[in-house]
Amino acid sequence: MNIVFMGTPEFAVPSLEALSDAGYRPQTVVTGPDRGRGRGQSMRPTAVKKAAQALEIDDILQPDSVHDASFAESLRERAPDCFVVVAFKILPPSVLSIPSKGAFNLHGSLLPAYRGAAPIHRAVMNGDAETGVTTFFLEPKVDTGDMILKKRMPIGPNETTGDVHDRMMHLGAEAVVETVQLIEQGTAPRIPQDNDAATPAPKVHAEEADIPWSASAATVHNHIRGLSPIPGAWTLHGDTRLKVYRSHRLEDEAEAAHDTTPGTVLSTNGVVHVACGSGAVSLDVIQQPGKQRLDAEAFVNGYPMSAGDVLASSATASTVA
Structure with missing residues (x-):
């Protein structure tokens, strides 16, 4: 088949490589423009x-729009x-109608759950024990097209969004080849998707990343790992x-946290334990401004x-202010 592959970030790379390994090397690759990155903006x-x-795919298109x-x-x-689309832009109808056998997308959830830009973030933030990938035929309305296949995967109780992302991109590559x-x-x-069962997964913004200490320990933990590594959950210690990039729940300190002001540091003896x-x-794993990320013991030492x-x-x- 004459395949056009569309994708930009690292999440899409295993799918492109898997297609080539399976004998479906795309004739054309569409991706984002080169961008200035780093201090020198090279x-x-x-x-x-x-x-x-x-x-060695020579036909690479990088449209500005x-x-x-x-x-x-x-x-x-x-x-x-x-068209095989993995982590790319929303395509207009004039483009979707071009391929003779259709265009499909790889989405990082078990549709119709978590339609939107941040399906992995939202699943981890909600404490889900399972997620997966779905391939579906693209329609003008985002994430609503007819599904082709699904593959499921567990979410570990302490896994971050980054952990799930890194496993999911390989599961997604399998789904792309099979599709x-x-x-x-x-x-x-x-x-067809059940629109009545659909749930949203809107983009995560930095302003919702502060840690809600008044919530339960489960909610706080899921919030931290769901926002790791980007944008990163944060909290204020004075000014x-x-x-915070990693955490875990403390069953043995639940009683110590009882009737304690949420956000109170319970121990810094080689750890950072906090009441919820x-x-x-x-x-x-904690990071102060301008410093590298440190495990709790190294953090409290400095x-x-x-x-x-x-x-x-x-x-x-x-x-308080």
Whole structure:
């Protein structure tokens, strides 16, 4: 088949490589423009462009806008059978209608759950024990097209969004190859989504990343790991904003946290244990501004924090002020 692969970040790379390994090497790769990165703002290619070049795929398109008529025309000239879309932009109808066998997307959830830009974040933040990937035929309305196949995977109780992301991109690659095989054989199902069962997964913004200490230990823990590594959950220690990337719940300190002001530091003896609205958590990887991330023991060895200190969310801090 004449496949056009569309993707930009690292999440899409295993799918591109798996297609090539399975004998479905795309004729064309579409990815984002090179961008200035780093202090010197040197121009760097996307992860997908670098992978395509390593696979010796010469036909690489990098449109500034997928809505330009010239982009659609360039794709028509290539007479594609199928578009494989993994972590790319929303395509307009003028582009979706081009491939003879359709266009499909890989989505990081078990649709119709978690439609939107942040399905992995939202699943981890909600404490889900399971997630997965879904391939589906693209329609103009985002994440609503008929499903082709699903693959499930567990979420460990202490896994972060980054951990799940890194496992999921390989599971997704398997789903992409299987979906292309079904499309080539003409046996790809079209399973309508139950719109009544759909749940949203909106983009996560930095302003919702402050840690809600008045919530339960389970909620606080899920919040921290769900926002790790990006944008990173944070809390205030005095005027210092600390980011927290890993944590775990403390069953043996739940009683010690009882009737304690949420956010109170319970122990800094080689650890950072903090009371929540109910129960307590251990902050395992912490970062102060301008410093590297440290495990709790290294952090307390170099940072002035004591038992009895109170960590605050932005809501708490504004109330106190």
